[in-house]
Amino acid sequence: MIQSTSLLESWTQENNQLASGCKLQDGQNEPNREHNLFRQRRWSSDFHRLLRKIQGIPPHLDRAQLELSVVYNTCVCFTAQSQFDEAELLLTQTAQRLLQIAGDDPGTSDPSVLWRTALKSVTGTALHRRVLSLLCLQWGVWLAKSRLTAVQDFQEEVSLLEAQSGAVWNDCRAETKEKISNIPILVLDPRRLVDLLKICTAIVQGAERLTEGWSVLSALQAASASPAPRALIAYTHLLSGSCLAHMNRPQMALQCYRKALETDPRCVCALYQSALIYSRLENSQAEIQALRILHSMLLLPSTTEPAMAADRLLSPSLFLCSQSLSSLLSVPSALSVLHSLALKCVIHSRVSEGVECYLDLLAALQSEDQHGVHAAVSTLPKLPRLYLEAGAALLMARRPADCMALCDEVIGSTLDLLPEKVLLEDPVARRVAGSGEVTEEAENGLVRLLWTAAAYLLQGHCYSQLKDWKQAVTHYTRCINLLVKVHYKDTGFSLQMPCADKDAEQGVDLCVLQRLKGLSLAGRGISFAQIDRLREALRDLQLSRQAHPEGVSARRWYGEVLWRLDRKQEAAACWEQTWSNPIPSLSEALPVYAQELQSGPLLDSAELRQKLQELGPT
């Protein structure tokens, strides 16, 4: 008996030393993440060693207080290192040992049954609050493992916990002050743990239900009023916003996102969601603005890490690892944001800004600095496509020399990888077979070929912008020569494939192929027309109209060439058609370079009308 008490004392002392050391060191803000990691490892192993000593002897009521405290400390350390399985195992074992003291045997290892029985057995004793604090940790483990049903099952006990937390813990505090040496110290105040878990649970549950399509507004509103770190409050606002956005209330959603940003300026996902909403509202200027701010925020070093140091030992991010939450909170990398910003600028006729963004993007990709390149999921298009988009932007900004340099790079890196010819099967038959992987190499060949062809096309555009028509013809011809290398296996397959199924990658590629054909033939036709080789011009423009019937400038120039060839009636008929459909604005569905850029020589429509009127009376 004497030995037992002295052991108890020495173990309590050991625990208190460890815990106070832990609290002390945790207070010092250590900049070194690795050192923190090491320290946490050491603490958990120290506590665990002590616990093994204590649990080496059969459980006894006298030692239960100490044992439960050490279990609590050990589990907090485990949880801090994301070792949830170890923590849960330890908790289950402890519950079983508790029941051994009480002489109960539930005959099951189901944690919820175990905990219920354990709680019942200690009701009214001094151990009650210790058991409650352990249950709290179990709650945290369930939350971290996204086992929300288990948390809900314990809703009753949890509410009990909340209700009692004030009184019981205050009581505990008073007692601690009385005889400080004999009470085992805890590394983390359980009340703070309860607060943290409450809001985290609200957030995770909200995210889960949101993805299931429930309305969770009220719960989230309630959670946003609770005392918690700013970052977590911001999350509740963010989730409310997402909920409203699902309910088709974009303006109210924007309000919520703004509140989230006001609460925690580092909540970049709110900014991103706002940009998405603006995009849906087709408010392009606001969208561009949001993307610009988002990009500059992502470049700040502090935002890349979720620095939620609400509680140093247990970070809230430990409990916020639910799948649906992380998909709601995910933000694309800075480079992806920069790319969409550049694209939006170019499409919404802010070309010079777009060019700057593209150049920044290319510079970032070329730089030695590797930050942000290796995002887990990259939404960036392939590099050659980026180069070509940038080239198209430069062309639109009337910087043909820069555009040509970029195109030269693309051509240099792809030209000797091009296949001799590309054989395409009927996409309908392929879809039935459902084998996308088999022809992957051929597709790569097609993709590379399209890159090179687009580069030649852009170079042709550049030369025509420079009014070097001979060079333009040469480059358009190179582009056409490449494009005719693509063959179709099925002769019955229509070349005039509409862009209807854009979702299929092959469909987009084919569409781009047809567009490029139409554009390059049109470009060559226009160039021929400029150097008065009208016959060739007429042929090319005719072919271009076949390949890409929607091409507006090709049709106008077709009329112009007919006019010059003195086939004025045909020309008039051709022009008549073009009035109805003006040159379409750029869209995001297709690469910019595969659309009409209005970079070449333009026909003044007023002049055309005048010509028509001249013709009219005759």
Next chain:
Amino acid sequence: MMEGRCAAESWAEFGLLGKSGSSLVKCGTGTDVFICTGGEEVYVFTAQEKTLRAVLQMPAAVRDVVVSHDEQLLFVACWSGVYCVNVQLLVPSFSHDAGSGPTELKISTECLVAVADRVSSLLVVGSVLLTLCRTDASWSLTLYQIQRTSQSDPCDLLASFSLPLVSPKVQSDTESRCVLVCVYPGDLMPASSPPHPPRSHYPLQPLLFRRLFGAEAALSKSPVVLCGLPDGRLSFLPLRIPGSRLRILHSLEQSVVFVGASAVMETDAGCAGCLIALGKQGRAVLIRAGRAGLEGGGGTRFTLGCVPGPVECACMDQSRVYYSTGSDLLMVDLWDGSSGTAGRQGDKEDEASRSNPAAFLTPISLNVSGVVALHQPARSSAGEVQLLSLSVRGRLQSIRLPVRTQEDSLSKGPSSQVGRSVGDILSAIGDICERASVLKTIIRSKNQILKQLNQVVNISFLLSNRSESDLKPVRCRGSVRWSRLLQRDSLNLTCVLENLSPFVLERGWTLSVTVLPLSCPLEAGGEASSVNYSFPFSGLGPGESVEVSLPVAAAGDASFPVTVTCSLLFSLWRFLGQEEATAPLDLQSACFSLPLNTLTVDWLHALRLSDPPAPARSSSSPADLLQGFISSRQLRCRGGQASRPEEYSARVRVSSELLRDALGLAPGSPRVSLLEWLLSEGCGGVKMERKGIKTDGSSSVICGSAPDNATVKLTAEEVNVEEKTKPLVIVEVQVKSSSVAAVCGLHHAVLRRIQTLLQKAGSSRMVPTTDLRLALQQAEEQRGQVWEASSVGVSSGQTPPLLLRVYQQLRDGPLLIL
């Protein structure tokens, strides 16, 4: 043909290599070389002054070492993580004091910059530090950003890529290191890199680069990291492409030891036109750009070849690969200058080389043994190639290769050798000498083993070819004696192994003796409770003998007779010089086991004689007296009302005539000699050591005590009886004792001995052996029953009737042997 001789110059000794880490030689800043010998130290050696400058003591065994591009930071990978050391710390600040010795630095966890488990390899590309680790299910390549501002800050994690293991079981070989190298397009010179590319960085021909890694990598001018894994996979990762992942370039199907690049043509201007990977067993793959094929990207050619393995380590310069097999250093010229470069000759030659890979890579021996780590070769302006190597004995060597010239230089060869310094040649001779002595030792030990094996096989044939009845030329004799140790009496058997064969039993043989009580119960597993003794002995020549002693039974133990089985063992692991504990095979299948003869120790052997008359007189020692007194008191007490303990007796009768004939005695008193013979003659190969047998008059009486401490009286009397109306003189041997067990056992023993006696004499006359055999069987049965009864215990009610029945059977037929 050996072209010239290389000179090996020993620079420093680092002691034997450790096993836990990896052995490395890596170039550092300037002329510094970093050396790891498999332990926890990193040595910094200056090649210029040939002195050890600093020693870094790491917290764990070192796996890899790499220096940053600006040559300011040294990264050391241990099992638990990567440590960073500022190179400036290694330079002794207090000038070069003579005799100050190397700086010693203890590196603590303060310097830890990346925590990672099981780091296998390191690489620095620009400002990115790459680690390759093996996790339970995959290989993971992790990228860290090196902190430029403060060296002690941890590196920021940039990204991590993983490649699943092929099969966790196959890849148990965690010790072998992975290879990490970086290649970049040759038209790009990274601005931050030093003028000469660092080790593990190779500029590649742009065409080859594009074909291997695609347009995206070429467009982004991205450095590409190549990983050679122990499972033989060669995978690559372009560093600067968003969303890139680790992909497989080729599989060598054996552990990748080396990845390098070589310049094929002079026009390449410093770019390598060929990638080379070497496998552990000598498989090599050469990757070059070929003609563009029908499909894009198909224009790379993978040429497979092989070199004599195993490849311990390798390095290469422009066109030659140097590799060590552990016993020799070899040099392979990839593009033999005389026959035109393989790259230039077009496809025809390629086809030929592909069909005949042996001709494709023919190594030239450089005659340097025991190299475990090689450093990138340095070529002097004169064309001399210098290699730094670390030998298995921890010796840092500088190996200087002769100036290589064209074919026509062969005639000039001797003249160029004249100028070579004597020291170079001497050291080369020394190196060859060392190699020769290693080989000689191996051959000698092999011969020794063969000789020994021959002897063992001879002996095995000799002993196993004879049938059981033959006397084996190697056999055991035994003798028993009671001895007293620590107040306990025990019966000791002295076993003498005699070698009567013409062969020597050499060191390595073991005499194995198994003692098995015949009448003990079978244990649960069906195995008798035998005791096994092993006596290794060192060499037993022809005619020699060796004596071993072992306890057979203790006093009070009545489980006689005891069978002693002798056999000779020889373990094959003796040849291999391995410990038996670590032997991978089980012991049974790995040894020769030759059974020798079997000895039997029975009740008569175990009989302790005492003087027949009053025991009080024979006062040899006070302790014995006391013992006698106590036992007599006990008897009286136990007996209760009876003044004398019960006596049991059994008789065996043998015709005197028969005895006389068998013992070869003169007509006289056969009874005395019978008793003497019974007690002295070695029966069952075991003799007794006794002082003498006291008899009195015509009826000789022998008193003694059985092993279960019961007093026993043996008498032999000549009696006249009438058998089938014929008067006969017979000798009657009577066994009397207070213990049934003793009576039974002794009766059995006497019968057995008489059986052997008569069998010996059986050649001369008809002997009724069948009767005897029957009687013997019966006696054995009875003995077994008695033993059973006594072991079951007196408490059981069946015991007394059983004993009575046995005793009656004993009394019934005093067997008469004519």
